[in-house]
Amino acid sequence: LLLFQIRSDRQIGTNVIYSLEGIGANQPPFHVFVVDPHNGNVRVTRKLDREEIPLYNLAGFAKFPNGTEAEAKIDLKIKVVDENDNGPTFESSVLTAEVDEHSPIGSSVITISATDKDEDGTPHTKIAYYIIGQEPRDWFRMDKDGTIYVKNNLDREKEKTVLLTVTGRDMDGAPQGHIATATVTINIRDVNDNPPTLESEAYEGDIEENTFGVEVMRIKANDLDSDQDNWEAVFEIVQGNEDGYFSIKTDPNTNEGILFLEKPVDFEDVKDMNLGLAVRNKAPLVDGTGGAWGSKFKTYPIKINVKNQPEGPHFEPKVKPIPIKEGTPIDVNKVIASYPAIDKDTGKPAEDVKYLKGSDPQNWLSIDPKTADIKLNKMPDRESPFLINGVYMAEILCITEGMPSKTATGTVAIQVEDLNDHCPTLTSNFIPMCKPNKRIIVNAKDEDAFPNGPPFKFSIYPGSTSVDWKMRPYNDTAVLLTTSDELHYSLNDLMLVVEDQQKLTCPNPQKLTVFTCDCTETGDCSVKGSMKLLKPKTALGPAGIGLLFLGLLAVLCESLISSELKKLHELLSHVKIPWSDLKCSRLCADLMFHDHCQQQLIQLLYHRKAWQRDAEKTFIDSFLKGYYNKDKCKIAPHMKCCSFRSGGSSNQNHATYTHLSLQFHPPNLLEGLFFTFNHTSGDEKIVQKDHMLVFDYEGTGSSAGSVGCCSNLQQDCDLEFLNNLGPSFKTLAEICGGK
Structure with missing residues (x-):
């Protein structure tokens, strides 16, 4: 094949001899290109393979017969033009990849590629990729660049492996392009998308009384997942094991839960037990979209029958x-x-x-x-x-x-000499129960020495409560009360009978009040939880908290000489007040006293020596001290009185006061009230730092209808916030406002 001609201008009239030098001429591979020595025609003698030598660099010479140069040598560059004579080639005809089941649709799985020996940058090497088959499910798709994506939801429990057949076609996928084929095996990795289940919906077993440390039963767990942490079961007793009679652990070889009896059970005390068992995996459970599972685990009931044994x-x-x-x-x-x-x-x-x-x-x-x-x-x-x-x-x-x-x-x-002359009594008649624990511990005490004291025997007086309480011994002086009833925020009374070791009981059953509330992390009733006792569906803000305790003060006034003060003291002792939530810089408390309340209060103040070491004594001496004092009007630096008006007559033992209004700066009335409740315990030597405004009329009436130690209020009491408390508090607000 003639390619071109080289010719010297000096050939006219003279013989010139032409020759070629270089690879493909006088160097291997020899004689690919040859030149006619007489006329300079350059021919190719065989087929060229661009993939072997894409470019030949030759030198052409023109010489006289005597060997001298007729012309300077000429450089000849011969480029081999590419043809699409090579198809794509995959590095391996069998490829593998992995992807998690339930991976989001559109997730990238793998990118495959093939090579082509043809010239880069030409259509001969531009390869397009396609999926031409996948078994057993159509779960994936592929872009032309070779990236495989998730097309549909992947469920390993349906298919563990999907086999794809893919092709790579050069010429950018044109029909005339060359094709290469490979297979891609995609393994679906397991995730914990299946909660473990038990073989039965309910279980029943027997134990011998007075035995312990024995295996009660084995409970087989099933799980569709395969990975160890996704498959291995973790068992937990979630109900009925408050006394710690049982424990459960997992056999790692069989994935069974082994229920053990840890403490002996007395048939005469407990004839059967009902446990609740939950099972989960070590790995967190995820839902079908790859997110965390939001639902609770199923609880399986287990009934344990206690078998009676002939006892000595x-x-x-x-x-x-x-x-x-x-x-x-x-x-x-x-x-x-x-x-x-x-x-x-x-x-x-x-x-x-x-x-x-x-x-x-x-x-x-x-x-x-x-x-x-x-x-x-x-x-x-x-x-x-x-x-x-x-x-x-x-x-x-x-x-x-x-x-x-x-x-x-x-x-x-x-x-x-010592006699059993004391009956066991409850240490507290007012106990909080944190939601949703549904359990309390009731303690009792006995002044008698051993053996006329504990261990105590507790029982519920028949008909004293509508709540289904279950009672189990806790220790020698306490009992554990539990209930499955749904107790809302309320007060629940029941009567208890407590026997000492000699079966001596108090003449009358003892009243126990259980109040349900939300608790803090330390187990104390929060203010929010206590508010629900009064109005379950009403949310209280800072003003509502203040108004609530105005109501408590009114209750206090009605109960100063009754046992209700002790109950109030005990309720408040369980409540922790977040004073930072009380945004008011002052509290204007308007209290309307009824006549009988006024009389009791004044008599209480005059005759407080009669109740040494009483709950009322503690409260009056530590908190109310300074309210009334004959012929004196004292006020602490942190407070000032709005006004004080009296009406009617007064005598030696009591006076009738129709309206009392006090204005406080922090610490306000509520803080003082709780400071008193939480920091005094009947110690008469406690020095009081706060003294309230004192009024005291004894023996003679007041000629003035209104007496005030500081009439300049500087600013009015803003009670507009009371309008936002809702209709439930309207009446109380009017009472506290003196209307």
């Missing part, structure tokens, strides 16, 4: 008190007490048993081996070294006749 005898009470006065004449033939053991199953004195003495360090006692009658051997000596706190202790043994024999031990407490 036991002494009831465990400690038998025998009161004896020192110096009492002894008749060794006289029975001072009988202490038979009881059969737990029948509740009657045990049969086929014999009684023996155990420990009796000074041989004070003798016991009948059949009847358990106890007699004295000698005069009780209060100076005995074995007498502790006036009590001498001895042990009585009860041994069954059958085989194997069982032994019960009881204790006899010889009490010298």
